[in-house]
Amino acid sequence: MKYSLQNIIIEIHNKEDKILSQSKRLIDEAYEMTLYLQDLLFSVKKHIADEGFKNDADEIHFFRTIKPQILGKLIYYNKIYRIETSCPVSNGKMYHSYFSIQLANLKREYIDHICNSDFYRYYRSGRTDRDNTYFKRGNINYHDGLNSIVFEIDPAFSTFFDYKLARIISNELLYTYLLTKISPDEDPDMILQKPESSKDIFWTDSKNALIELVYALYASSVISHGKIGIRKISLMFQILFGVPLGDLHHAFHRMKSRAGSRTAFLDQLKISLEEYMDKEL
Structure with a gap:
C-alpha cells in the first residue's frame, strides 16, 4: 500500500x-x-x-x-x-x-x-x-x-x-x-506531583535543556515508535522530575532562534559521553 x-x-x-x-x-x-x-x-x-x-x-x-x-x-x-x-x-x-x-x-x-x-x-x-x-x-x-x-x-x-x-x-x-x-502549583492533587518513588530524583540543569531533550526524543520517534505526541513526552519528564515546563511551543521557538548552537545541551551531552568513554579506556 x-x-x-x-x-x-x-x-x-x-x-x-x-x-x-x-x-x-x-x-x-x-x-x-x-x-x-x-x-x-x-x-x-x-x-x-x-x-x-x-x-x-x-x-x-x-x-x-x-x-x-x-x-x-x-x-x-x-x-x-x-x-x-x-x-x-x-x-x-x-x-x-x-x-x-x-x-x-x-x-x-x-x-x-x-x-x-x-x-x-x-x-x-x-x-x-x-x-x-x-x-x-x-x-x-x-x-x-x-x-x-x-x-x-x-x-x-x-x-x-x-x-x-x-x-x-x-x-x-x-x-x-x-x-x-x-498548573500543579494551584492544584496539589494533580498528577504532576512527584511520586514517592522518585522524590530523590531531580533535574539539575535548566528547563530549556530539558525541553531540548524532550524535543529531540520526539523528533527522532524513539518513544513508542513515534506514536505519542510532544505533550505526552513532556508530561512524562515533568512527572519524573517534578518540573513544570510551561509553554513548550514558545520555548521551542526561542530555541530555533538561538545565537550559536541551537542544540547546546545535546552538544554538551555528546561531549560528556565521549569524555566518559575516554576515561574508561
Whole structure:
C-alpha cells in the first residue's frame, strides 16, 4: 500500500513541527491541524477507494493502525479548538476551573463509555485474535447495541471499531493536554506531583535543556515508535522530575532562534559521553 504507519506519523509530525515553528496561537494551530488532517483523511479514503486492499491482513492493518492515528489526531485537534475557543479567560481561578471541568468531563467519559468495554480491554491487552471481527469491513453486529454513530459512518471506509480506537487515542492526547493546562502549583492533587518513588530524583540543569531533550526524543520517534505526541513526552519528564515546563511551543521557538548552537545541551551531552568513554579506556 501507498500509506504506511511510519510514513503517516512522520507526515503528521512534520506538519505539526512546521505549524509550531510559526509561533501561532494554540487556537490557530489546532484549526490548521484540523483542516490538514481532514484533507489527509480524505486523500487516504480516495486512495483506498481507488486501490483497495491486497488482502485481509492489509485491510486489518489499515483499520487497526493507520486510520485511527489520523482520525484520532483529527478528533483531538478539533476538540482542542472547541475547548480553547470556549475558554472564558486567559488565566486565574476561572481559567483553572474551566480546564478542571474539561478534565473531569473527559474522565467521566472514560469511566462511562470506555474503560469497561470489551473492546477497550481487547485493545489494551494487545490481543489480535479478534482483529478479523473488529477491523474488517462488513462485520458490524447491531445486536451488540452499538453507539448510534455507527449509522453515520461510511461502511466502505470504516469498521466502526477503527472509530472507537481513534476516540481512545484522542482521549489519551486530550488527557495530557488538559493536565498541562492546569498548573500543579494551584492544584496539589494533580498528577504532576512527584511520586514517592522518585522524590530523590531531580533535574539539575535548566528547563530549556530539558525541553531540548524532550524535543529531540520526539523528533527522532524513539518513544513508542513515534506514536505519542510532544505533550505526552513532556508530561512524562515533568512527572519524573517534578518540573513544570510551561509553554513548550514558545520555548521551542526561542530555541530555533538561538545565537550559536541551537542544540547546546545535546552538544554538551555528546561531549560528556565521549569524555566518559575516554576515561574508561
